[in-house]
Amino acid sequence: MTRFLLTRLGLLVVGLAVASILIFFTLRVLPxxxxxxxxxxxxxxxxxxxxxxxxxxxxxxxxxxxxxxxxxxxxxLGRSLVTGTPVANQLGQKLEVTLPLAGLSLVFGLVIGVPLGVISALHHRRVGGFVISAVAQAIAAVPIVFAGVLLIVLLALTLKVLPTQGFPLDGWHEPGRSLQALILPALTIALVEGAVILRFTRSAALDALGQDYVRTAAAKGMTTTRALITHGLPNVLLSVVSVLGIQIAGLIVGAVIVEQLFQLPGVGRMLVSDVGNRDLTKVQGELLAITALILVVGTAVDVVHRVVDPRERERA
Structure with a gap:
């Protein structure tokens, strides 16, 4: 385990070093x-x-x-070339919006994807399972901006249950209002990411249904649903954890895009503004922070998967 951790940390450092070089020199060739x-x-x-x-x-x-x-x-991270203010301070303020948005999106995506994926697998030979799978494939292909516009029309303009845009000026001093402002953007990301999680969950659940331990449990009197949840769900969740390492990148990139659509004062909106101003120091700091976040979360997911999966421990 120690060797694995050192290897993953080494890869993390190398990845950050390579990313910093690419970010710095790529920005210098832009017009x-x-x-x-x-x-x-x-x-x-x-x-x-x-x-x-x-x-x-x-x-x-x-x-x-x-x-x-x-x-x-x-x-x-240096100082802004335009304003002279420390980049790290501004980035920290913007992450107070972007990180909760990404976290809430992940929670919504799991709540949508895992249960529906299991249900789709249990009913894969019925109309309901086919419909769930088909809808998930369609949603996964929808551009995130289009999904956001649809949710704005449905939940904000038609039903008027959520605000359309903006974030409280005083930040998280009023947690209720701040959280309410993030629900619609988080749902926008979660719809697309949740559809992807649903497909992976369905595949893992179908695989579990074909395993001997699930079929044996069913043969001893358990219903198929109970056998899958009792004996197969842990393996299904391990597969979901593996997928999260890939999907986290999509969540963060999705947060950057959605912030523009919903006018949220996060890292994504600041990044677009700084690119327009050619504020290279801020842009490279923001890109490196986003890259570091993705790499760190990916490494953490790999470590968690190694710890909780007995098969990985046996291979080690």
Missing amino acids: GDVAQVIGGTQASPAQVASIRAELGLDRPLWVQYGEWIGGVVHLD
């Missing part, structure tokens, strides 16, 4: 100049050059990267 943005359209070439020198943008790229990554190691 546009932050010095020109700061100077404005009336700035002369000499003024733009002076701004570039003041911000250190005229130095070799490897020097700029070394300075930035040195700060990252000490949890310092």
Whole structure:
């Protein structure tokens, strides 16, 4: 187990290092100049050059990267080139919206996907099971923005049970209002991600139904449903845990997209604004934070799966 943990941590560090290099140098080849943005359209070439020198943008790229990554190691993501404020502080404020949104989306996705996946497997030879499976496949193919618009029309504009857009200005000082503002965006992500979880759950449940221990339990008098839930569900949930390592990335990316649609003051909305302003320091800090979050969660899922799955322990 110790060797496995060290290997996973090593891969995590290597992944973050490679991601930082790709993020930094990819941003430098994009068109546009932050010095020109700061100077404005009336700035002369000499003024733009002076701004570039003041911000250190005229130095070799490897020097700029070394300075930035040195700060990252000490949890310092630098300062915004446009406003001069610390990137880490702004990122922390925005994550107060993005992380709860992703977490709530995951909870909704599991609540939707796991029970319906099990029901679909139990009734896979009936009309109900076929309908659930077909609807899940259709929803999984729906663009997340389109799903959000449909939910806005249905739940916000027609039924008027949830707010359409925005987030309280005082943040989480009123948890009830803040949570209410995240329900509709979280449902938007959960519909698509939950459909994917449903399909994986259904597949794992069908596999469990064909296992000897489930059929033996049914032969001894248990109903098929009880046999699956009592003896097969743990293996089904292990399969779901494995899928979550992949789906977490979709949840976070979905949160970034949905924040634009619902006007939420999270990392995604800030990222789009900073890309438009060519604020490279903020953009690279935001992208690295998102990448780190995905890699860390993926590593955690792998470790949990290794700990709770007896088959993995036996292989080790």
